[in-house]
Amino acid sequence: MLAYFLKRLVMAVPVLFGLTIIVFLIMAMIPGDPATAILGAYATPENVARINEQLGLDRSLPEQYFIWLGNMLQGDFGRSYSLNRPVIDEVLERFNATLILAGASLVLCTVFGLLAGIVSAVRQFGWTDRIVTFFVLIGISMPSFWLGLLLILVFAVNLRWLPPSGMYAIYGGGGPLDLLTHLALPAFTLSVVATGVVARLTRAAMLEVLRQDYIRTARAKGLSERRVIYRHAFKAALVSVIPIIGIQAGFVLGGAVYIETVFQWPGIGRMLVQAISTRDLLLVQGGVLVVAASYVLFNLMADMAQHALDPRLKT
Amino acid sequence: MTAASETVSPEKPARGGGRPSFLALLVANRLAAFGLAVLTLIALAVLLTPFLPLQPPDITNPANRLLRPFTEGHLLGTDQLGRDLLSRLMWGARVSIAVGLSATLVAALIGSMIGLVAGYAGGRTDNIMMRGIDMLMAFPYILLALAIVAVLGPGLMNALYAIAVVNIPFFARNIRGVALGLSRREFVDAARLSGKGHLRILLTEVLPNVLPVIVITMSTTVGWMILETAGLSFLGLGAQPPQADLGSMLGEGRKLLFTAPHVSVIPGLMIFALVMSINLVGDGIRDVLDPRLKSGALSRPAAATAVKRETTPAMPETPSDAALDVRDLKTEFHVGSDVYKAVGGVSFQLRKRECLGLVGESGSGKSVTAMSLLGLVPTPPGRISGGRVLYKGRDLLESSEAELRRLRGGAFAYVFQDPLSTLHPLFTVGDQVTEAIRAHQPLGYREAWKKAVELLETVRIPNAAERANSYPHELSGGMRQRVSIAMALANDAEILVADEPTTALDVTVQAQILKLMDALQDDKGAALLFITHDFGVVSEICDRVAVMYAGRIVETGPTEEVLSSPAHPYTRKLIDCVPVLGEPDRRLDAISGIPPVVNRLPEGCAFAARCPYAEPACQNGDIGLEDLGPGRAVRCIKPLAAATPEAAT
Numbered sequence: 001m002l003a004y005f006l007k008r009l010v011m012a013v014p015v016l017f018g019l020t021i022i023v024f025l026i027m028a029m030i031p032g033d034p035a036t037a038i039l040g041a042y043a044t045p046e047n048v049a050r051i052n053e054q055l056g057l058d059r060s061l062p063e064q065y066f067i068w069l070g071n072m073l074q075g076d077f078g079r080s081y082s083l084n085r086p087v088i089d090e091v092l093e094r095f096n097a098t099l100i101l102a103g104a105s106l107v108l109c110t111v112f113g114l115l116a117g118i119v120s121a122v123r124q125f126g127w128t129d130r131i132v133t134f135f136v137l138i139g140i141s142m143p144s145f146w147l148g149l150l151l152i153l154v155f156a157v158n159l160r161w162l163p164p165s166g167m168y169a170i171y172g173g174g175g176p177l178d179l180l181t182h183l184a185l186p187a188f189t190l191s192v193v194a195t196g197v198v199a200r201l202t203r204a205a206m207l208e209v210l211r212q213d214y215i216r217t218a219r220a221k222g223l224s225e226r227r228v229i230y231r232h233a234f235k236a237a238l239v240s241v242i243p244i245i246g247i248q249a250g251f252v253l254g255g256a257v258y259i260e261t262v263f264q265w266p267g268i269g270r271m272l273v274q275a276i277s278t279r280d281l282l283l284v285q286g287g288v289l290v291v292a293a294s295y296v297l298f299n300l301m302a303d304m305a306q307h308a309l310d311p312r313l314k315t
Numbered sequence: 316m317t318a319a320s321e322t323v324s325p326e327k328p329a330r331g332g333g334r335p336s337f338l339a340l341l342v343a344n345r346l347a348a349f350g351l352a353v354l355t356l357i358a359l360a361v362l363l364t365p366f367l368p369l370q371p372p373d374i375t376n377p378a379n380r381l382l383r384p385f386t387e388g389h390l391l392g393t394d395q396l397g398r399d400l401l402s403r404l405m406w407g408a409r410v411s412i413a414v415g416l417s418a419t420l421v422a423a424l425i426g427s428m429i430g431l432v433a434g435y436a437g438g439r440t441d442n443i444m445m446r447g448i449d450m451l452m453a454f455p456y457i458l459l460a461l462a463i464v465a466v467l468g469p470g471l472m473n474a475l476y477a478i479a480v481v482n483i484p485f486f487a488r489n490i491r492g493v494a495l496g497l498s499r500r501e502f503v504d505a506a507r508l509s510g511k512g513h514l515r516i517l518l519t520e521v522l523p524n525v526l527p528v529i530v531i532t533m534s535t536t537v538g539w540m541i542l543e544t545a546g547l548s549f550l551g552l553g554a555q556p557p558q559a560d561l562g563s564m565l566g567e568g569r570k571l572l573f574t575a576p577h578v579s580v581i582p583g584l585m586i587f588a589l590v591m592s593i594n595l596v597g598d599g600i601r602d603v604l605d606p607r608l609k610s611g612a613l614s615r616p617a618a619a620t621a622v623k624r625e626t627t628p629a630m631p632e633t634p635s636d637a638a639l640d641v642r643d644l645k646t647e648f649h650v651g652s653d654v655y656k657a658v659g660g661v662s663f664q665l666r667k668r669e670c671l672g673l674v675g676e677s678g679s680g681k682s683v684t685a686m687s688l689l690g691l692v693p694t695p696p697g698r699i700s701g702g703r704v705l706y707k708g709r710d711l712l713e714s715s716e717a718e719l720r721r722l723r724g725g726a727f728a729y730v731f732q733d734p735l736s737t738l739h740p741l742f743t744v745g746d747q748v749t750e751a752i753r754a755h756q757p758l759g760y761r762e763a764w765k766k767a768v769e770l771l772e773t774v775r776i777p778n779a780a781e782r783a784n785s786y787p788h789e790l791s792g793g794m795r796q797r798v799s800i801a802m803a804l805a806n807d808a809e810i811l812v813a814d815e816p817t818t819a820l821d822v823t824v825q826a827q828i829l830k831l832m833d834a835l836q837d838d839k840g841a842a843l844l845f846i847t848h849d850f851g852v853v854s855e856i857c858d859r860v861a862v863m864y865a866g867r868i869v870e871t872g873p874t875e876e877v878l879s880s881p882a883h884p885y886t887r888k889l890i891d892c893v894p895v896l897g898e899p900d901r902r903l904d905a906i907s908g909i910p911p912v913v914n915r916l917p918e919g920c921a922f923a924a925r926c927p928y929a930e931p932a933c934q935n936g937d938i939g940l941e942d943l944g945p946g947r948a949v950r951c952i953k954p955l956a957a958a959t960p961e962a963a964t
Contacts, residue, residue, distance in 0.1 A: 013574075015449075015450070015453050018446070018449075018450035018453060019450065019454070020451055021450070022450055022454070022459075023450065023462065024465060026459075026466055027462075027466060029463075029466050029467070030466050050931075061561065085779075088768075121615060122615070126613045137591065137595070140594065141488070141538065141542075141587060141590040141591035141594050142587060143542055143545060143546065143549075143565075143583060143586045143587060143590070145546060145549050145565070145583075146565060146579075146580075146583030146584075146586065146587065149565075149569060149572055149576075149579055149580070150580070150583070152572065153572065153576055153580075157572075157573055162598065163334070164653070207615050210615045210616060211615075211616060211693070212736065213375050213731065213733065213736040213737040214736065214737055214738055214739040214740070215616075216686075216691055216693075216731070216737070217729075217731060217737045217739070217799075217802075218739065219618065219691060219723065220689070220691055220723055220724060220728075220729040220731075221723065221724035221750065221751045221754055221802065222720050222721065222722070222723035222724035222725055222751075222754045222755060223720075223750065223754050225618040225716075228618070232739055233742050234739070235742075236739070236741060239741065249455075250454075250455040250456055251455070251456055252453035252458035253455040253458070254456040254458050255456075255457065256460070257457055257461060257550065258546055258549065258550065261549075261550055262569070268734065272461055272465075273461075273550050273551070273552070275465070276461065276464060276465040276469065276552060277469070277551065277552075279468075280468070281465060284461075284465040286463060287458075288454075288458055288461065288462045289964065291455060291458055292454050292455065292458060295453070295454070295455045296453060309741065310740075310741060311740075311741065311786040311788070311789075312740055312741075312788050
């Protein structure tokens, strides 16, 4: 298992390289002169030349890439001019908050998605199935940023059950309970689409598995229906649903951009939106790289889980 | 068409000939039809917006700011600058839809091109292009779009490009897969040989065939793209004032959430309606164009076959001493309005300690008969529609699910055909045998495991203790079948049902498994119902044989007698199919023709159409099973004489 993990970790390295190349190329796409863009009103010819030299923009593109990558590998992501602090510090600090939000949503979508999918498959064409299918349909078409606003209106403004925004109460906040009440709405909102996708695919996977010959064997052995469904069918279905959950990590990490904005969650998504509006490109670059890299790790974890569950993959 | 086949499906609607049109199929799907209706409504409204008597969307009027919906003159109220919300909603929807569609077209164009070239070229080109696409997909979906917007600067066009780029991989991957398959096909080779250039082949031969995939991918991504462009505008990165789309309206309205929620709720509702209707139509299009992917088309089999008996033979006065007494069993499959009578009245007795062979071609109903005994036929579509299955004086068709469960794997054990698909791939074989034991015996896991290993030894698996920890895919076909047999023996079954247990195996392994089953049956004193299509196998192991054709038994008798002097022409043909060592001149005629489809059974003898001796009388009325002396019977009006030497024609 450890050997396999290390092998997969090594295989993830080219992907991480690919990510840096794409981010680098996107950043190189800046229309016009980057030095002018950075300097704005201070773009005198001397300043532009100085910045170009400072940033190494007078060198060739591959050369620039390797210098850039070298800096990055040493943890030097540059300095955010809008916040006047190292990008890496800001990004890592913000990343914590995003990880809490995305992690909670991922747990929610896994638990509820699997449950809804199983129940829906077991009661196929029954009322439960119809209700689940209906909610799945609504869930996957729901603009999450709008749902967030509606939930704030209902639960924070009208019912006053939960706080409308932030991660901790401003006065006397802190502690896990405070975090949990602040986390409930954004985590739920962020999980809705992913839950729908997981439920839909779990249902399909269960229905597929329940028709397999080995399920007939399980029944022919005289096992209880519960055991047939929750042990034999569910395990087989889970193997094909796990990669889907891995993909949901990407949707949740990306969707955090909206949810953090709506709920003013101090995470990396909100930071990115602010950085874009202040044209703080180094901050954008650092944030995108860190989130993308974490997505690669999430997928790696899904891969490991699938591997642990399916002996046929051990070769 | 005969009268019989018409009565089988009386309520089948007469179709107007030809396939139903694409639109008719789409509308037949209720959800898709609903989606289509909503979408058409929105599309019409949006197209007609310039001609509708709406107020101008950009005229501010501070006196009328933040009017509630249903205010006179402003059906949906006004926003913070006093602009009419209904008008802004329509104009905003126009922008959102235009941008979403454009992004879809751009993504489809570029993605399809990449996919076509990569799939057609194959090899290194394919490899490099797809690596690039994989890299794009390694980003969390919206993050890449954000990075692009960050560089290009906020704005509607830039948001459009960003969303298009993010969606290119979906098109490239889907289309590449199909193009790759197509480029290996004969008609593409033919085009190449005829000297057509690559570009022409791509455009005239490959592209038309991938078009459905492009359409499916477009219809399933366009909703997302509208949603995501609205999202970017919501964040203030898309449409910039005074230009407005649904997303930016929502984004601006958000600041007034507490005082005037309608300003943000209304545009959000519009996005939701738009995306949902598009998704519904998209699902519908996918189902029509590619029915294999249809969600929910598979139905889940219930724990036991449904029993809805139309005919129930009387209970016998004195229970027979047979281990199993099957009387007039009927099992049907209901598919749409068609009824397939897979088993059409089968009766047989399985005596204690004997081996009865149930023989027939595939589709003759022999497996369905075996599975009907304990309700293992999947419902839907299966249904037992008549008969009795008597075991120890009880009718199993009247048993509850719990009673059936006690018998399954207990007194009745099954061995199925292909042990690779019938063993669970994710559990060790030891675990699966252990589970079979524990389903019927109150043993702890360790004790049961020990017993499982003993069972694996009984079926002569070498190093059983070690092999018990193997997964099915790690064993050979013969070893896997031994595991299945061990599982069937777990609870000292009185009746073993073996459904083609040797068919999926090599010939040498077949012989070993047969010998093993024969020995075990003698040893344990169980009755064996052995299902096969192979008379060679029957002669090795069975005491008696029953031949099935089109869901009914056509001949039965002791094995040697049936083999040496078959009475039914069908039996003779089946026997003639078995090659015999040392008789190279023997003709291995496949039986000409195919078995009748069991939803349109002809009247009279079902074999008449393929029978060399058929005469008009064979196609009249119901032909009964006639006695031919002790233990022998045949369903034929002119059974073959015992000593007719010329048989096959």
